[in-house]
Every structure is written in C-alpha cells, then in structure tokens.
Amino acid sequence: MVETLSALAQPTRLAIYRALVASGPEGMAAGEVAIKLKVSPATMSFHFKTLSHAGLIESRQEGRFVYYSANFAVMNGMVEYLTENCCGGDQAACKVSVKKC
Amino acid sequence: MVETLSALAQPTRLAIYRALVASGPEGMAAGEVAIKLKVSPATMSFHFKTLSHAGLIESRQEGRFVYYSANFAVMNGMVEYLTENCCGGDQAACKVSVKKC
DNA sequence: ACCATATTTTCACACTTATCGAAATATGGA
DNA sequence: TCCATATTTCGATAAGTGTGAAAATATGGT
Numbered sequence: 309m310v311e312t313l314s315a316l317a318q319p320t321r322l323a324i325y326r327a328l329v330a331s332g333p334e335g336m337a338a339g340e341v342a343i344k345l346k347v348s349p350a351t352m353s354f355h356f357k358t359l360s361h362a363g364l365i366e367s368r369q370e371g372r373f374v375y376y377s378a379n380f381a382v383m384n385g386m387v388e389y390l391t392e393n394c395c396g397g398d399q400a401a402c403k404v405s406v407k408k409c
Numbered sequence: 410m411v412e413t414l415s416a417l418a419q420p421t422r423l424a425i426y427r428a429l430v431a432s433g434p435e436g437m438a439a440g441e442v443a444i445k446l447k448v449s450p451a452t453m454s455f456h457f458k459t460l461s462h463a464g465l466i467e468s469r470q471e472g473r474f475v476y477y478s479a480n481f482a483v484m485n486g487m488v489e490y491l492t493e494n495c496c497g498g499d500q501a502a503c504k505v506s507v508k509k510c
Numbered sequence: 511a512c513c514a515t516a517t518t519t520t521c522a523c524a525c526t527t528a529t530c531g532a533a534a535t536a537t538g539g540a
Numbered sequence: 541t542c543c544a545t546a547t548t549t550c551g552a553t554a555a556g557t558g559t560g561a562a563a564a565t566a567t568g569g570t
Contacts, residue, residue, distance in 0.1 A: 390430070
C-alpha cells in the first residue's frame, strides 16, 4: 500500500497517472504520454516501471508501441484501505463520502 | 496534492493516519498514538508535522495533551483529484467505484 | 539484411527523507 | 515555585529517489 501511494507521490508520475485515468481502458502509447507531458524517454520509462510495479498501471504491446492504461481496481482498493474502519464504523459520525465516477 | 500523497506514502505515517481515521473526529493524544505504534516521541512529532502540513490531520490542545484527528475533507478531495475526468467522462466505460463509509 | 523509430537500461550526480539521542519548551499539579 | 509529564526542536547520519545523457534492445517497413 505504501508502494502504491509512493508511486503517486511524485509530480511527474501523478501527471502520468491522471493522463492515463482520463484516457480510459484503451490507454496511451508511451511516447504519446512523453510528448504530452514533455518528459525525456529515459525518465518516462523509469516512472512507467514504478507505476507498473505498484500495480497502478498496466501495459500491452501493439506493434512497436507499448500502451499503458490505468488499473482502476488498485485505485479503488487504495481508497478502501485508507478509509477502512473509519470513525470506528460509526456511520453517523463519519465524514467520508467519496464520489463514484 | 503531491504533498498529500507523499505524506501518506510512508509506513509510519500511513499507520498514524489510519489510526486517526479509525478514532474519528475526537482523535487521539500524541503520546497515545506513539505507544500504540511503538514509535519514539521525536519521530512521532516529525511525522505529525508532515501530516499536518499536508492538511491530512488537525490538532487541538487539551491540557497537557495534544489531540490529533483526521481531516476527512482533504482525503475526499484527494480521491476526487485522482479520479478526475476519468475515462474522459464516459460513465459507461468507467471502472471507478469508491465506497461511501 | 538494413534502416528508422519506440522503448528500456545503465550510470552518475544532486537532492530529499527517516530515524534517534539529547536538549529545549510547554503545561498542570503539589 | 518546583517537579513530573507531554511534546517539540536540533543535529547528525544513513539510506533512498529523480533526472538526463548515452548506449542497448526491440519492432516493423523497405
């Protein structure tokens, strides 16, 4: 879980992740994201690896391109973990209310 | 936002935060959390400061004790930011579904 | 087979972070 | 006021992290 949060706790990776969330299940090609965010290929690859290792994103090969996309299940799991047993389970006192997309 | 995620992306702080989430609006005294998680006072104070600065927790003085509690609004805001514009706004394709406490 | 393009790996460097011991700063009670 | 307790600050150290340049590794087209 710390690994998941760490992966998102970095400006470049947070931008990458949000771009992939917006791009939906199809995702985006690695280079496409690199151009959009103006990040060097080496740095890009480093961050993709970090996000992948945390399970936050997935990749698939398509010709010469590698498409990355967000894994929503992991994100949902993270939020669930953070709010687990909140307010000792007292629904009335609880101030957690997260939107559904 | 990166600051918020960074604050949670650390084992000790994540444990502190979850303990405070579970303790609800009343929160817990600093020392109480320190004993519960077996962390030295100095380290504890360092992490409280980090979480406070990120806005994830709040403090109030009560006699000799300082009570810390989770700020649920910031957590909710974080999740909203992470899922913003997900799947380009296509509700049907979207796989984000976060529970309400 | 060769070339152009897409991505990843390696390496080195600067910067940030977590931890603890010891000292300092509240706060309340006798 | 003086003491005990609660918490924070300071200082030092060890470990981790983000970055780009350059080289290496696919993959597809000609």
